[in-house]
Amino acid sequence: MSTSTATQPQTGAVEIPLTRGITVRAKTWGNPDNERILAVHGWLDNANSFDLIAPPLAENHYVVCIDLPGHGESDYYPPYSNYYLWEAVSDLSQVAEGLGWVQRQDNGQLAGKFTLLGHSLGGHISLMYAGTFPEHLKRLLVIESLGPTNFLKDEAEDLENFIRTRQAAEASLAKKALYKSIEEACQARTRGLTKISLDAAKVLCERGLREVPLEDKDKRQQDGGSETAVDGPETSQVAYTWTSDKRLLLRQFFRWSEITVLSFLKRISCPVLLIMGEDSILWKANQESSEWTDRLRAIEQLTKVDLPGGHHLHLEADTSAAVVESLLRYLQSA
Template identity: 35%
Template sequence: MQTTSSHEVRFNLPSIEVAAKVWGDPDGLPVIGLHGWLDNAATFDLIAPRLQGVHLVALDLPGHGLSGHLPAGGYSLWQQAATVLQVAESLGWERFALLGHSMGAIISGILSGTLPERVIGAGLIDGLLPFTSEADDAPKQMARFFEASLALSSKRKPVYRSMEQAVSARVMGGTTPLSREAAGILVERGLMSDHGGWTWRTDPQLMLPSPLRFTSRHALTFIEAIRSPVSLVLANQGVMHKHPQVLERIERFEHIVVHRIDGGHHLHLESQAPEVATILDSFFQGLA
């Protein structure tokens, strides 16, 4: 029986400490949860208690939530994926399933395509293919990264008088629409005290442009290489509804089961959470 409460764990990896929230029976299906960009492990707070028969270890990926930060230039999709594998090794999990939202779903796709013998299956929420650019764009993309990196030292994190002010900032300043209730769940884990107020724990480096992106062919190759089951919950008003060419590509992946639900990018933290959880619960029970 899945417990409704969670507990905290820490993983002392070779180069960083990674924090996580854990739900469920240790004898259940091993699942590693991966949140979206600038979010944290609390992203699964509403759906985790509804997943039966799983042992969910939801990470704060490096630079997010309660986890440590990496040295300059340390963040990439493949670096984050490598951290997931280090956590799996720490847990003694030779084979495991993945639960990913947004960036976490993209990382899940990379891992599933790269190491199909280790990934039992992946439940994804509104994410699959990363943003891409072609080889000819690489010098300009790298230049944007260098310029932004040099300017980073002169920037200061905002300080909010209260958590409520920080929640308002997240609601108003996010890249995708987010309810106040959903923002509150994420913000609580994403803040630290500072000069009598509150500021973000998030590593400012995460705001930098990627120094290098996959080409579209790279991205597709990882997904085409997946051999384990994949269930993808797509938000009809999520991040991909503005990119019909991406949706068209996803629909052509015959090995991925797609479920479309009305809702925004964080639908698993909104009123649609029970519906999302029901789909994922059925998927993980099938894997078990």
């Protein structure tokens, strides 16, 4: 499946094993001898999220775009594990160490300097990483995130529902939506929680879909496994489904308090660039809140830029150039 609109070819791929027994996979751009940028995508996206902005960044930087565990081509978490935010911070620290970008010192601490770039969920993770390991980063670049949202609260009675939902998900990991064509899956992706264009959806689906042979599909349907019936010519040999782990759809039970989030933001010691889309539902819903005002004030070396576009402004052809311009200007000055 070749739908990427990137302006120069991908330069390589890497695999990083984690101690939890899984492998994180990534695509790379540029010369490994150049200054390093580690890019982390958003929820249910994948490394292709940066296909429009990585090539120009890679002219003078080495850019590694990972698939978070459970996304893209990376492995799933083991059974009965949860994709909690702090687990992702731990994974990211192992990725940085696995790439050799931070080194373990005699005292057991990790030391090193690189630039971290995160979008949406990847921005949440990156901000928490910067507050956990402030000595690791030279700069932090964040697109459409100011940390994890706290509009959902944990109540005691929610735990039973969380446990039952997770158990059901564990029992049906193979039961995923099936699509009769790549085009149909791409159309479905445009209707996600944050709407994107068909061209942007095609970029994500290039790495976020896998083929399902008819015999496997037929077996799952016989077992009651298919959540979406595949209607199409009887001569069709394959269907398509998402590579992402169904457990990513679970509403996690444990959430950090606002005081805790602020404590991480206050501990960030590197310069931070925050890019927000002027048409983003995320920003429109929160820009007047006291919580977001407090978060903006908590980051000591913060530069905030508002640009035309929505939540995926870095992935849309008509808005990504402005994102690149802002990133490059900041990289040259900070």
